[in-house]
Amino acid sequence: MADCNETLRDLETFLDDELTDESREAIRSHLGGCPDCLEAFDFHAELRVVIAEKCRSDEMPANLMARIEACFGEDLLPDEM
Amino acid sequence: MSWWPHQDHWSVQIPLHTPHPRLAALADTGFVQLADADVDVPADEWMSLEYMDWKSGGDTNFAPLASADGQLDCRGFWDKGKTDKDALWTSNATYTPTLKAYVDAVGANFGRVRVIKLEPQDRDSAWRNVHRDDNNRFNPDNEGWVVRSWLELTDNPNSYMLLMDNGPDGLPDPATEIRVPLHRGSRFVVDTQRLWHVVVHPGTRSSRRSKAALHSNGGSTLASQRESDARHAVADQQEFAAAAMQFAPQLYSAALRMTHNRADAEDLVQETYLRGFRGYRNFEDGTNLRAWLFRILTNTYINTYRSKQRRVTEADLGDVDDLYLYKGVRSIDPATRSAEETLFDLFTDDEVKAALESLPDTFRMPVLLADVEGFSYKEIAEMLDVPIGTVMSRLHRGRKAMQKQLMDFAADRGILRSADPGEGHADG
DSSP: OOOHHHHHHTHHHHHTTOSOHHHHHHHHHHHHHOHHHHHHHHHHHHHHHHHHHHTTOOOOOHHHHHHHHHHHHOSOSSOOO | OOOOOOTTOGGGGSOOOOOOOOOGGGTTTSEEEEOOOOOOOOHHHHHTSOOEEOSSSSSEEEEEEEESSSSSOOOOSGGGTOOSOSOEEOGGGGGOHHHHHHHHHHOSOEEEEEEEEEOOOOHHHHHTTOBOOOTTTTOOTTSOOOOEEEEOOSOEEEEEEEEEOBOTTSSBOGGGOEEEEEOTTOEEEEOTTTSEEEEEOOSOTTOEEEEEEEOSSOOOOOOHHHHHHHHHHHHHHHHHHHHHGGGHHHHHHHHHHHHSSHHHHHHHHHHHHHHHHHTGGGSOTTSOHHHHHHHHHHHHHHHHHGGGSOOOOGGGSOOOOTTHHHHHHHTSOTTTSOTTOOHHHHSOHHHHHHHHHTSOHHHHHHHIIIIITOOOHHHHHHHHTSOHHHHHHHHHHHHHHHHHHHHHHHHHTTOOOOOOGGGOSTTO
16 A cells, blocks of 8 residues: 555646556555545645636626627638738 | 747638639739729718728728628628629728729629728737738639739828748748838739738828729639538538537636736637637547637647747746645634635635736646646647646646745735644655
8 A cells, every 4th residue: 555655746646637547546545544645635636626616717708709709700810901 | 020920820721722723913922013093082982981890909990892792791701601702782882983983993703892991000019910811712723813902092101011921831931021002092912812911000090991802813603512512611610619609718717817817818719719710620520629729729828928928947936845735724723714714715716816827837827727627638738739747747836836826825814824844744
């Protein structure tokens, strides 16, 4: 079983879901028996969610959709100059 | 001119070499200056026209004199399945009999004809609009190559049309630059599909210019097969537009994180959709449309904005412990943090956005694409055109720098003590 240092080293890759099946299982089994590491993983997993939600909270300007849709109807970009 | 079109500029996709018969006079430079026009177009004729608002920027207004179906419509012919020929006069044409007679007198099959009103712009701003036209879309191979002609209505001694031919890389070649003067009566024919072109007009406001886009050759009705191909393409394009629109809010948020300001973010998103719309044939059905759009967004951003920035290396980022923020948050005095306060409430939206935006581009892009947009290492590597290992190391460094910034915000508000590096559990 992986130790704490090995587990924490793979924290990002684990949360990115980019580990091999084998490595992922090793991390899971360590987390099952190590509340300290589990807390650190939970914190970073939650941080990901917080960052994603807060960085996507911008309200789109009302006219932007219309601007884009208007472009779809036209065939040349800055056109004609 | 610091900005320069890149390989992914939509114009690069427009065909150059086709079997269409072409005018020998344009073979050399793609441009011919004609004798100045002796027609005097009374100002009240072009002033009384109905000008339409036209997309990107408020710099240009068009008054359509002839369009695909005779409607006052700036749209071209292609979305109606027509090539840019066989135009019908619009209601505007009745107000300008002089121009109408001028166009008719050329005796060619003509497509779009319009009076263009161009607001002044400096050369650098104008240059960003340089492009080539897709004049011959749907034009049968055995019919004449469609070119454009221009007649200047007002006197602009300082203005010119900037033309450049293609270099071996398909981008404008500065060695081929031609400046066509735009004094009153200036007349010329340009192969705008071949030559990159833009008008540089630093002059007085509200000058008006007219460009009549004429065909050099007689046209005929479209072959029916071409017509149905065209309609099919339009249907696909509309389908693409409908599918792509759902991602606009995500693209806008990401564009804001990249550009830091709303005006640039809006332009960036609009440009992304335009490129996507134009290049939708390159999109393989069944692949990830969202990833494809983000790739265009990322490339457009990098090519448009990043040249202004100094390259940043990992050494420029301050380094902190891997668990820096985690340890800091754990160290919060319970007296100042209520039991139910979550990480979500600990930082404001603005702080999280600012922390991400504080990262140099090199690190911000992977963090944005991974942590906000959830793309895989492989997808990010393709979008940024770097190896996967580079994506991973930039993510690692960028995330830590972002956490440091968040920590600083919290410390500024007096919530956090500075993290005690010795406090972690994971030392053994």
